[in-house]
Amino acid sequence: MTRQISCVSKIITRASSFCLYFLRSCVCHNYNTYHTHIHRHTHTHTHMWQRQWTDTGKGAVTKAFFPFVRNRLRGKIPIFPEFTVLVTGHGKLRSYLHRFGITDNPMCPCEEEEQTADHLIFQCKRLTNQRNNMIKQIKDTGGDWPTTKETLVNNYLHIFVNFAKSIDFTDLQ
Numbered sequence: 290m291t292r293q294i295s296c297v298s299k300i301i302t303r304a305s306s307f308c309l310y311f312l313r314s315c316v317c318h319n320y321n322t323y324h325t326h327i328h329r330h331t332h333t334h335t336h337m338w339q340r341q342w343t344d345t346g347k348g349a350v351t352k353a354f355f356p357f358v359r360n361r362l363r364g365k366i367p368i369f370p371e372f373t374v375l376v377t378g379h380g381k382l383r384s385y386l387h388r389f390g391i392t393d394n395p396m397c398p399c400e401e402e403e404q405t406a407d408h409l410i411f412q413c414k415r416l417t418n419q420r421n422n423m424i425k426q427i428k429d430t431g432g433d434w435p436t437t438k439e440t441l442v443n444n445y446l447h448i449f450v451n452f453a454k455s456i457d458f459t460d461l462q
């Protein structure tokens with residue numbers, strides 16, 4: 290068990306993949322074992338993990354969703370490509386592909402601005418219907434819009450997940 294934690298610690302210090310591993314580490318097949326262990330050693334490990342998470346220069350988008358490791362460890366986050374793109378800013382986003390020279394145009398096909406995770410969640414007119422549906426559900430539960438990304442995952446995870454599922458990235462390339 291200690292070796293598992295040690296392994297995870299090593300992984301999370303690999304800053305280049307930091308945020309993806311951060312997301313995956315708690316949803317892998319041995320989630321329950323890992324989760325139990327984390328709770329037994331919660332102060333030491335969570336504190337250490339939080340310090341590394343706070344200090345790393347990577348994962349800015351993901352940090353906006355999950356600034357606190359302790360909160361992140363409380364809940365299971367479903368992982369699928371569209372959701373991962375939104376909470377990491379990596380993957381099939383034109384701004385991301387452009388940064389790595391994979392595409393020469395960072396602009397969203399809506400032509401309003403660069404295609405970032407924030408753009409898709411809050412602005413893109415190609416997702417107006419999906420977003421309005423999400424906003425309606427949030428307001429139906431007494432919530433406000435716009436809201437922060439942290440609130441989206443903390444308070445409206447199910448609604449936000451459905452929004453992510455409703456995105457067809459082939460329509461956004």
Ligand SMILES: [Zn+2]
Pocket residue numbers: 397398399400401402404408412413414415
């Ligand atoms: Zn757009």
